[in-house]
Each structure stands twice: as C-alpha cells, then as structure tokens.
Amino acid sequence: MAHTHTHKPLDGNSKNISLAFFLNLGFAIFEVFGGIYTHSLAITSDALHDFGDSISLGVSWYFEKISKRPPSQKFSYGLKRFSLVGAIINSLVLLTGSIIILIATIPRLFNPQVSDAKGMFVFAIIGIVINGYAVLRLQKGKSLNAKVVSLHLLEDVLGWIAVLLGSILMYFFNIPIIDPILSLAISLFILFNVFKNMKSVMTIILQGVPEGVELAMIEKALKEISGVHSIHDLHIWSMDNEYTILSVHLVSSTAQGENKVKQEARELLKNQFDITHATIEIEALGEECNCTWCN
Numbered sequence: 001m002a003h004t005h006t007h008k009p010l011d012g013n014s015k016n017i018s019l020a021f022f023l024n025l026g027f028a029i030f031e032v033f034g035g036i037y038t039h040s041l042a043i044t045s046d047a048l049h050d051f052g053d054s055i056s057l058g059v060s061w062y063f064e065k066i067s068k069r070p071p072s073q074k075f076s077y078g079l080k081r082f083s084l085v086g087a088i089i090n091s092l093v094l095l096t097g098s099i100i101i102l103i104a105t106i107p108r109l110f111n112p113q114v115s116d117a118k119g120m121f122v123f124a125i126i127g128i129v130i131n132g133y134a135v136l137r138l139q140k141g142k143s144l145n146a147k148v149v150s151l152h153l154l155e156d157v158l159g160w161i162a163v164l165l166g167s168i169l170m171y172f173f174n175i176p177i178i179d180p181i182l183s184l185a186i187s188l189f190i191l192f193n194v195f196k197n198m199k200s201v202m203t204i205i206l207q208g209v210p211e212g213v214e215l216a217m218i219e220k221a222l223k224e225i226s227g228v229h230s231i232h233d234l235h236i237w238s239m240d241n242e243y244t245i246l247s248v249h250l251v252s253s254t255a256q257g258e259n260k261v262k263q264e265a266r267e268l269l270k271n272q273f274d275i276t277h278a279t280i281e282i283e284a285l286g287e288e289c290n291c292t293w294c295n
Contacts, residue, residue, distance in 0.1 A: 028050035062086075105187065248281070
C-alpha cells in the first residue's frame with residue numbers, strides 16, 4: 001500500500017511577517033522624527049524599541065522562509081523547526097525589551113515627566129492603526145513564530161494605547177504618573193505571554209504531545225477500529241505547532257486485512273484529529289514487539 005503524507009502550505013506566515021517587518025521599520029524611522037517633534041522621551045524610546053523589533057522581525061522572516069525548504073538527505077523532515085528559532089529569538093527580544101522598559105519606568109513613577117500631549121495623541125493614533133493592522137494580519141498565521149511576532153507587535157499596539165490614554169489625561173489633567181503606570185502594566189502583561197509562548201516552544205522541542213491533542217481519545221478511537229485487538233507504542237509530537245506526527249503499533253486480531261486496518265486508521269486520524277503524517281505498524285496477535293519503549 002502506498003504511504004502518502006499531506007504537507008500544508010505555510011506561505012501566508014512568511015508573507016505576513018515580511019509585511020510586519022516593513023511596516024515596523026518604516027514606522028520606527030517615522031517615530032524618530034515624532035520623538036524629536038514632540039520632545040517625548042516615551043516616543044523616542046519606543047522608536048529605539050521598534051528598531052530592535054525590526055531586527056527580530058527580519059530574523060523571523062528569514063527563518064520562516066528557511067522552514068519551508070523541502071526534506072533533504074541531511075534533514076529528512078525538512079527545516080520546519082527553524083521557525084521555532086525565530087520564535088525563540090523574538091521571545092528573547094521581548095523579554096529583554098520588557099525588562100529595559102521596566103527599568104526605565106520604575107524611576108518615572110517617582111519622577112514623572114510631561115511631554116507635548118497633542119503631539120503624543122496624533123502619533124499614538126498613527127501607531128495604533130499601523131501596528132494594529134500588522135497584528136491582524138499576523139493573527140491569521142498558525143506557526144509559533146507568527147504567533148510570537150504577533151505578540152511582539154501587540155506589545156507596540158498596547159504601548160500606543162497607553163500613550164493615547166496618557167496624552168488625553170495629561171492634556172486635561174496634571175497627572176503625568178498615568179503614563180509610567182500603564183507602561184508597567186503592559187510590560188508585565190507581555191512578560192506573562194512571553195513565558196507562555198516559551199513553554200509552548202519547549203514542549204515542541206522536547207517532543208511533547210501538542211496542545212489540544214488528547215492522547216487517550218486517539219488511543220480509544222484506534223482501539224474501536226474493526227480488527228484491532230490492542231495498541232501500544234503510541235507517540236505524538238509536532239515539528240512546528242502545525243505539522244503533527246504520529247507513530248503507533250496496532251495489534252490485529254485477524255489474519256487478513258492489514259492494509260484495510262491501516263487505511264481505516266489513517267482516515268480516522270486525518271478526519272477526527274487532523275493528523276496527516278502517521279506511521280502505523282501492524283502486528284499479529286501474540287507477536288513479540290521489540291520496540292525500545294515496549295521493553
């Protein structure tokens with residue numbers, strides 16, 4: 001029986017990350033002039049932050065493109081996990097940037113500074129629109145790399161919302177401490193999500209069962225296939241949070257119909273659990289299994 005697997009195209013991830021890269025780089029340059037015009041240290045600091053974002057987005061774009069290369073003699077699964085490298089780099093940049101923001105914010109809680117509120121309001125609106133559009137595009141991506149980049153840009157959107165609210169409050173009321181308080185809350189929110197994403201990356205690297213996959217449910221469904229007596233050596237892991245792989249040994253209680261059992265198992269895994277890459281070995285009832293995990 002032919003052994004075929006379906007590979008899903010991931011071109012959308014790369015295109016969306018490239019769009020985010022050019023938007024972020026262009027806006028960072030725009031911010032430099034905005035910071036000078038408004039005499040706002042917050043906007044100038046965010047410009048430096050966005051230049052750092054642009055570097056990490058460029059790296060992510062590069063790794064996302066590499067991850068689409070086909071399997072080779074050296075990399076039999078291809079280079080799908082290179083997208084994880086981009087996710088790790090982005091997470092580290094987010095972690096570093098958030099810590100730097102926290103270090104800069106805490107002193108401002110005790111010595112808040114006031115800037116040009118009107119200018120900050122205008123630049124905040126532009127920042128929300130540009131970065132918000134990039135976030136919406138990236139949310140369509142499924143790779144962890146695209147998700148982490150989306151979180152990266154969400155940080156910028158939240159930052160500009162904080163600048164917007166801060167500019168409104170500073171325009172009508174003399175309470176400049178609002179800005180550092182909002183910055184502190186945003187940084188803590190981003191740190192929480194960075195650790196959450198890093199946990200997902202580490203689960204994939206350590207070949208853990210992918211999120212949303214219930215091992216017990218798959219085992220139960222396979223046992224209900226006609227002709228299957230029992231199963232063992234069931235393993236499920238993911239290459240990049242999109243491409244799920246399964247291997248299993250099915251013990252057949254019938255002497256005939258091995259190919260039929262395999263075909264039914266593959267159709268079940270694809271239709272019910274969206275697993276398109278399954279390696280299935282059929283064993284006869286009473287046959288000794290020599291697999292490492294069974295001994």
